[in-house]
Amino acid sequence: MSYVVEKNGATSHVKLERVVPDGPFGKVAVNVVSVLRYAAAAQNPGKDPVATYVVMPFNVPGAESANPADRDLRARVLDACKLTDFNSAR
Secondary structure, three states, X not given: OEEEEOOOOEEEEEEOOOOOOOOOHHHHHHHXXXXXXXXXXXXXXXXXXXXXXXXXXXXXXXXXXXXXXXXXXXXXXXXXXXXXXXXXXX
């Protein structure tokens, strides 16, 4: 999910970038990100809009799993969701 945090803390330009593996969670992720609200960080006293993205691991094993297969699956899925070409200055 990529989006912009506006100066009032609301999210805009919400975009589903990819779903890995395919599944029904894209709509849920869009709905979640659309209602997020943020406070300005100390590094952003002017409250400038900030482009960012988040990975929501709905359908992968939890990070606390001690099972090596679970940990490997989680790492592969999260790796596939990285937006390596993401430009925060969009």
